[in-house]
Amino acid sequence: MNEILKVENLSISFGSNHVLCGLNMELYENEVLGIIGPNGAGKTVLLNILSGILKPTAGKIWFMGEDITNRSIVERTRKGFGRTFQVPRSFENMTAYENSLVGAAFGGDCKEKDCLEISSDILDLIGLGRQKQDFARKLGLLDRKRLEIGIALASRPKLLLLDEVAGGLTESELTDVLEIVQNIKAAGISVIWIEHVLQTMVDGTDRVLLLAEGRDIIHGLPQEIMDSKEVEEIYLGTDE
Secondary structure (H helix, E strand, O other): OOEEEEEEEEEEEEOOEEEEEEEEEEEEOOOEEEEEOOOOOOHHHHHHHHOOOOOOOEEEEEEOOEEOOOOOHHHHHHHOEEEOOOOOOOOOOOEHHHHHHHHHHHHOOOOHHHHHHHHHHHHHHOOOHHHOOOEHHHOOHHHHHHHHHHHHHOOOOOEEEEEOOOOOOOHHHHHHHHHHHHHHHHOOOEEEEEOOOHHHHHHHOOEEEEEEOOEEEEEEOHHHHHOOHHHHHHHOOOOO
């Protein structure tokens, strides 16, 4: 597989608080990489750096062979980054279709006819095709999370950053999220997925990386990582 993203010695500090400390990682084309870790490990900060919201103190970010460390949010979106947030940020008084259309028009920078087609296709992909005329404020939690993903996908990204999209969902709803992620992968989009719901990491990823105290502790196949001593001691808080 070809490497689509490479992070080298990535660090960021807020005063004396060292949030990320020399992080190294890579992501390959058409891969779903799960990132787990305890609260305060630096997971969301990592996504904020990758998407351009924060600037690292040190280190490099390479995307499709290009150094994008100092690129803006808009530039990264144009190059193929999509991003969701823990709390859905849809426009409450707009329909699901209109929200998707905004993502396509401003994120994807497409022509009007293309934006209309993209928006419809995305809503079908995420399972909101029948509710495209529903206002975002009237959607349930699962559908709001679907829409959050849909808005990010509407910009036609090559890389999608998912930030805890499974949080607060029921077991049956998690199945729906896993199906969406698999559909995204099948569409040829690479994914970095941060999640606290460990079952989604086992069932929905190709590799898992354990992050703790801003450092990449261990990475590998999902079940191997979940069964590792490092996860027991650092993530689950046990000590044999």
